[in-house]
Amino acid sequence: MEQYDRLYRLYAEFDTGRLRDHQAFVDLFPALDSRVALEHWEAVSEALAEQKSAIVESFVSDAPRSLATRPDIAATDNETAAVYAEIAARASRDQAFTALDLLTTYDRAVNVLVLDVDETLRSAGSTDNEIPRETLHLLTEFHEMGVPIVVCTGQTLENVKGFLIQGLGSELVHSGDCSIVYESGNGVFTPGHGADSKRLLYETLDETVVAIFEGVRSRLFRDAPADLRRGSHLQGNEFNVTVKPNAATGSDRARELIDDALVHQIDVLGTVAAEQIAANEASDAATNSSKNASKNDAAVDSTDSIESIDPTEASEWARAAYAAADPEIRAVLDSRDAIPDRDLANAPSSLTAVLERIDVAYYEADAAELTSRELTKPDGVAAAYDVLGIDDPFALVMGDSKTDLRIMEWVGAENAGIAAAPDHASEDVLAHVHSTDELVFDRGDAADMLRIAYALDRLAALEADE
DSSP states (O other), X not given: OHHHHXXXXXXXXXXXXXXXXXHHHHHHOOOOSOHHXXXXXXXXXXXHHHHHHHHHHHHHHTOOOOTTSOTTOOOOOHHHHHHHHHHHHHOOHHHHHHHHHHHHHHOOOOOEEEEOTXXXXXOTTTSTTSOOHHHHHHHXXXXXXXXXXXXXOSSOHHXXXXXXXXXXXXXXHTSSSEEEEEGGGTEEEOTTSGGGSEEEGGGGSOHHHXXXXXXXXXXXXXXXXXXXXXXXXXXXXXXXXXXXESSOTTSHHHHHHHHHHHHHHHHHHHHHHHHHHHHHHHHHHHHHHHHHHHHHSSOOOOGGGSOOOOHHHHHHHHHHHHHHHOHHHHXXXXXXXXXXXXXXXXXOHHHHHHHTTEEEXXXXXXEEEEEETTSOHHHHHHHHHHHHTOSSOOEEEEXXXXXXXXXXXXXXXXXXXXXXEETTSOHHHHHHHHHTTOEEEOTTOHHHHHHHHHHHHHHHHHHHHO
């Protein structure tokens, strides 16, 4: 109760709103070559220091000015009082009490951040697809507190490296405490760790899956309708196959292109998978014939046992499979009158087995993507933990899509973290977050959740010292 009472007193007796405004100005005011601007910054800095000193002095002397607070709260030392002042300077009353509730529930501080980028740290709808300066600054604060940062995204490595270095600085990104899980878990890049700096997890997949991804990539635009070829492009991935619109993300034109791309991508996947199955079975048959010939001095023709799958039928089976697996994909296929009348119980078993290993992801008006179900974001995060040396993680996981949900469910099952999501996240993500700690923040306002995590960590440190 002492932590609660001190927080209550902190926000009841002091103008913490003004304090946070001053802290934000000092933290985020851009460097300007102006004497007047510098003088104003210095004046605000002095006012900020005076406000913090007043909190420290009051908490140390234990002289509550409000009758609503308990007069018997023990006085604190300067170091403890200064921590409360820092909490008030960065977290609102609601954020601080949410942090205290989390501490009561888990009795742990966050010791790693696991963060999605698109529509989480930044939003096309509210931040012009840029990570806000406030969010970037808070990430640097966590870095200075010694909390590793794992950025987990479906984007390419080079793209993520570029905007992270631009936003956070090369020193932080290459500090050894920052890891990038890219292409939804297919690779992990943790600079500063020698031979372990880059791990290509997709190299662990078997030849069938790799061959299918290579086949889809090479044929996707070669066989695409002219409008789709002109209006979209392949993202420069190392492994995943991702179609992006040339139109602005979120626009009506982008939505039309990605919906068309999704249907075409599934069709090509079905065709390539069927061809790869036939090639594998032909290779196996040839191998068996060779073995029999060496044993019996007579070749045995095994080609009759090969399961032949018509490419057109394979595409229809693929549409039926992914429509059944994902309501969003089903809705897109239905809007294109592209759901075949096929009973999946009658689908070729070899084709079903292959499709079950490959995921199709749909991001409305943004991307259509193929990923391996055998490599997911949790695999990438686990590899990042290994490189970073995090043996007992308790993560703040922030994300908006089903690939992020897999991390949330993973840390939840292991009691290894908490989950947060923007209010426009997918229904399944929001259902999970509401069923756990209800950590939902406004679109583009990831800083809200980071401030809660900041307060949680400072409160946990205080409790550990007492």
